[in-house]
Amino acid sequence: MALRLIHLSDIHVWRYTWNARRLFGLRILGVMELLMGRARRFPMDRLDAVVDRVRSLDPDHILITGDLTTTALPSEFQQARRLLAPILGDRERVTMIPGNHDRTTRRSYFTRRFEAAFGEFMPSTTFPWIRRLDDETGILGMDATRWHWHFSPRGYLPEGQLAAARALTADPANLPRRLIVACHYPVAAPPLYRVELALKRLENEQAVRDWLKTIGPHLYCCGHVHAAWAIRPEEIPNQLCLNSGSPTMIDPTGLRLPGFLEILLDDDRVAVSHHAWTGADWKVVPMIEDSLTATASDLPSFTA
Ligand SMILES: [Fe+2]
Ligand SMILES: [Fe+2]
Structure with missing residues (x-):
């Protein structure tokens, strides 16, 4: 059975309507100002054009892998909700996980503002x-964000969550045949x-890789590094790693076009395209077409 999925990430909604000195202590103020400075990118x-494009593709499902906001303020969450509304109408067809920017402040982290x-x-x-999308396909959602006395681009998958993930995936018979792991990092x-990834990676990246190597063939949908790619990593040969990049970011080098991924699953085949905004129009760039059970040694990789 065929399933068409749109993978979006790192939208980074921001607003300049906040009064930082009133809202925050000095400790976080510098971080917030830095993040808001970067927001101009x-x-x-x-x-709106991205949302229109996704809507026009009428996908079976939309996966958003975090960093919907920039500084995790309530006004940014409200704005994200409003701007994305045209594609959020059917909650059965949208799945989200948080990114580190959705936990920027201590309060946003501990009050679970993203979940609200x-x-x-x-x-x-x-x-x-695990969220089942159809008889064959499911998304395994992970949250490796943290708040560790300061905002950090680095993540950590808590031991308890890693143990639960190991237990969930211990028996392949319980897993969807087409497994999509969703993690921001x-x-x-x-x-x-x-x-770039080394500077903002998971602190326990090796432990997470060791677990992922045991779960059989899977897609791994992520963001965080704002660049689109589709690779089979040598370190995790059973993984097809897909990063959608950001749909809105302007890269001063011009190398990374903003966009999102369209992933077509048809029986045990997978085809991935990058819908890229060139500055004048949309360009659809085929990235990879392959069997879900292929391994790293079988294939070339593609970087946008
Ligand atoms: Fe991001
Ligand atoms: Fe991020």
């Missing part, structure tokens, strides 16, 4: 979980982005 006026805004797009607010990257 994510022009919000592009988002978007919890209806997850089967449970306790991670990990990549656990491998193409050579061009390895240094």
Whole structure:
């Protein structure tokens, strides 16, 4: 049975309507100002066109892998909800997980502000979980964000969550035949982005890789490093790692076009395309077409 999935990530909605000195202590103020300074690279006026494009494709399901906001303020969550509304109408057809920016402040982390805004797009607010999309396909949702006395681009998959994920995946008979692991943080990257990932990786990346190597063939949908790619990492040969990049980011080097991924699953075949905005129009770039059970040694990789 065929299933068409749109993978979006790192939308980074932001608003300049906040009064930082009133809202925050000095400790977090510098971080917030830094993040808001970077926000200009994510022009919000592009988002309507992205939403229109996704809507016009009429996918079976939409997966959003975190960083919907920039500084996790309530106004950003409200704005994200409003801007994405045209594609959020059917909660059965949308799945979301949080990214580190959705937990920027201590309060947003401990009050689970992301879950309050978007919890209806997850089967449970306790991670990990598996959401079945059809008889053959399911999404395993992970949350490796943290708040560790300061905002950090690095994540950590808590031991309890990793143990629960091991238990969930221990018996392959319980897993969907087409398994999609959704986690904001990549656990491998193409050579061009390895240094960037090293600076913002999971602290326990190796433990997560060791677990992923045991779960059989799977897609791994991530974001966080704002670049689109489809690779089979040598470190995890049973994984097809898909990063959608950001749909709105302007890259000063011009190398990373903003966009999102269209993933077509048909029986045990997978085909992935990058819908990229060139600055003038949309370009559809085929990235990979392959068997779900292929391994790293079988294939070339593609980096947008
Ligand atoms: Fe991001
Ligand atoms: Fe991120």
